[in-house]
Amino acid sequence: xxxxxxxxxxxxxxxxxELAEIxxxxxxxxxxxxxxxxxxxxxxxxxVAVALxxxxxxxxxxxxxxxVDRLLSSASSVSNAAELDRVAEFTVRYPGWARHVAMQAExxxxxxxxxxxxxxxxxxxPTLAASLHEVISTATAIRSTASILNGEEPLDADWxxxxxxxxxxxxxxxxDSSDALISYLEAPEEGEVANSPVQEAEExxxxxxxxxxxxxxxxxxxxxxxxxxxxxxxxxSILADFAKxxxxxxxxxxxxxxxxxxxxxxxxxxxxxxxxxxxxxxVARRLASLPNGEGHPPIGLITxxxxxxxSVSKHLAGVVFPRSGACPxxxxxxSLGQPGRAVRAVVALPGAPETRISCFAxxxxxxxxxxxxxxxRAIMLMMVxxxxxxxxxxQIGPTCRICPREGCSARREPTVxxxxxxxxxxx
Amino acid sequence: MGKRVLLIExxxxxxxxxxxxxxxxxxTVHTHEDGETAMTKLASSQPDMVILDVMLPGRxxxxxxxxxxxxVQTTDLPVLMLTAKGQAKDRELALRLGAxxxxxxPFSNREVRDHVREVLGE
Numbered sequence: 001x002x003x004x005x006x007x008x009x010x011x012x013x014x015x016x017x018e019l020a021e022i023x024x025x026x027x028x029x030x031x032x033x034x035x036x037x038x039x040x041x042x043x044x045x046x047x048v049a050v051a052l053x054x055x056x057x058x059x060x061x062x063x064x065x066x067x068v069d070r071l072l073s074s075a076s077s078v079s080n081a082a083e084l085d086r087v088a089e090f091t092v093r094y095p096g097w098a099r100h101v102a103m104q105a106e107x108x109x110x111x112x113x114x115x116x117x118x119x120x121x122x123x124x125x126p127t128l129a130a131s132l133h134e135v136i137s138t139a140t141a142i143r144s145t146a147s148i149l150n151g152e153e154p155l156d157a158d159w160x161x162x163x164x165x166x167x168x169x170x171x172x173x174x175x176d177s178s179d180a181l182i183s184y185l186e187a188p189e190e191g192e193v194a195n196s197p198v199q200e201a202e203e204x205x206x207x208x209x210x211x212x213x214x215x216x217x218x219x220x221x222x223x224x225x226x227x228x229x230x231x232x233x234x235x236x237s238i239l240a241d242f243a244k245x246x247x248x249x250x251x252x253x254x255x256x257x258x259x260x261x262x263x264x265x266x267x268x269x270x271x272x273x274x275x276x277x278x279x280x281x282x283v284a285r286r287l288a289s290l291p292n293g294e295g296h297p298p299i300g301l302i303t304x305x306x307x308x309x310x311s312v313s314k315h316l317a318g319v320v321f322p323r324s325g326a327c328p329x330x331x332x333x334x335s336l337g338q339p340g341r342a343v344r345a346v347v348a349l350p351g352a353p354e355t356r357i358s359c360f361a362x363x364x365x366x367x368x369x370x371x372x373x374x375x376x377r378a379i380m381l382m383m384v385x386x387x388x389x390x391x392x393x394x395q396i397g398p399t400c401r402i403c404p405r406e407g408c409s410a411r412r413e414p415t416v417x418x419x420x421x422x423x424x425x426x427x
Numbered sequence: 428m429g430k431r432v433l434l435i436e437x438x439x440x441x442x443x444x445x446x447x448x449x450x451x452x453x454x455t456v457h458t459h460e461d462g463e464t465a466m467t468k469l470a471s472s473q474p475d476m477v478i479l480d481v482m483l484p485g486r487x488x489x490x491x492x493x494x495x496x497x498x499v500q501t502t503d504l505p506v507l508m509l510t511a512k513g514q515a516k517d518r519e520l521a522l523r524l525g526a527x528x529x530x531x532x533p534f535s536n537r538e539v540r541d542h543v544r545e546v547l548g549e
Contacts, residue, residue, distance in 0.1 A: 130482070132511060133482045133511055136511050136532045136533060137438040137441065137532060138438070139532070139533045140438070140441055140532040140533040140534060141438055141439075141440035141441045141444065142440075143533050143534075143535065144440075144441060144444035144445060144448070144534075144535075144536050145440060145443075145444045147444075147535060147536045147537075148444055148447060148448065148536065153451070159447070162443075163443075163444075166440040166443060166444075169440070170440055
């Protein structure tokens with residue numbers, strides 16, 4: 001409860017001394033309460049609730065930081081900033097409704113993206129344009145040929161035979177190209193909303209914990225894995241690339257031995273890279289593929305290109321890493337500015353200030369050479385930091401729009417929620 | 428010998444059908460399937476009119492149209508563009524680049540023949 005009181009106090013923009021004065025207690029006593037070193041009596045608990053403007057039972061509950069972030073990022077239609085200040089309270093009082101609202105907002109965003117994607121497809125999708133051109137050209141050929149055969153002017157037998165054959169071959173082509181076009185435009189099952197191919201592949205891999213036992217022991221090939229996964233053709237292509245890389249990694253660093261090494265190295269990638277004399281990106285991928293349920297800590301691995309677009313990534317549970325508009329202070333993006341040089345940082349998000357996330361990021365050139373634009377890829381390994389050493393924590397945000405941090409030089413747009421300064425000014 | 432028409436189109440059976448219709452109407456029809464070498468064919472055949480598809484292997488019909496309009500000898504050469512139905516942007520671009528007219532696939536033989544007659548006379 002103490003931590004909850006501290007979170008709510010900070011949300012309201014109150015200093016410890018200010019709240020203590022309202023409550024009629026000393027600031028040092030309030031500090032002990034907030035760090036759970038003193039129990040809080042019934043009467044004082046009621047006074048705290050009144051001072052913070054919340055229901056008393058809201059004090060006892062833990063705030064789901066990631067859920068708050070999800071709701072704030074969806075709050076584009078909420079014009080009353082005071083309501084946005086009460087999002088945390090909403091999640092505590094009505095957790096089921098809060099999750100439902102967040103889920104619906106995400107579904108709407110996905111559908112809107114899908115609509116935009118489909119409307120852009122006709123204009124910008126070269127594969128679709130070529131397929132349509134094939135269908136229309138074949139239909140035109142059939143129409144022109146049939147018109148000649150059906151015309152009033154007589155045709156000699158050779159021309160008749162020639163044109164009949166043309167119609168036959170074009171009809172077969174039209175059937176094939178129509179079938180290919182339909183497959184390309186294959187709609188999802190009724191009631192489902194298709195994720196992007198990357199998300200579809202990620203969901204499959206997440207269900208496997210990013211650990212593919214059959215590729216580790218060589219009992220299956222990437223083609224077998226993709227064939228049995230039952231994904232769409234685009235997602236299958238992405239999964240195939242992932243699986244091929246996985247097989248290469250498993251050959252260089254077999255999991256059976258690596259598990260022991262990772263444990264003894266305390267999962268510290270810098271130590272493991274030094275010990276194994278292997279590239280950091282390889283060790284990072286192996287760490288992210290450690291099998292669940294074997295006592296290994298949760299490990300996330302984000303992969304992005306030079307434009308910051310995420311490819312198949314293993315998100316760390318409880319950490320909202322948006323696919324677009326993420327905080328530019330993440331080490332992932334810092335590493336793109338210094339290829340080949342590792343960027344390490346312990347970060348914290350506003351929604352979960354007590355949770356420290358240890359990050360290791362590095363970028364490298366994966367393609368391109370003299371005369372060609374270099375193709376960069378960055379990876380960022382993420383683990384919850386539980387070390388007793390209190391390294392300096394870098395404060396980062398979820399996304400600028402819902403980030404309360406003030407004075408951030410990396411801010412791209414104003415935030416929709418009140419900062420601490422704004423809250424104090426309103427008191 | 429009748430007026431010369433150069434048909435630049437990669438669909439073989441469209442070439443055969445349109446060539447048959449226009450030849451029967453008294454025109455001399457040259458054909459070419461590849462966008463990359465279309466200008467070479469144009470120079471050698473010296474047509475009185477060009478029928479030009481938008482989507483071609485090698486180079487697009489729009490690039491070829493630009494070259495035709497940029498050429499001193501060909502700047503006023505009548506060009507009929509063949510575009511796909513529904514691609515409004517293609518039609519707008521064709522006219523902006525100087526096509527005399529366009530017809531959309533799937534077109535009828537009569538449409539092609541009528542446009543050619545209108546430009547070259549019967």
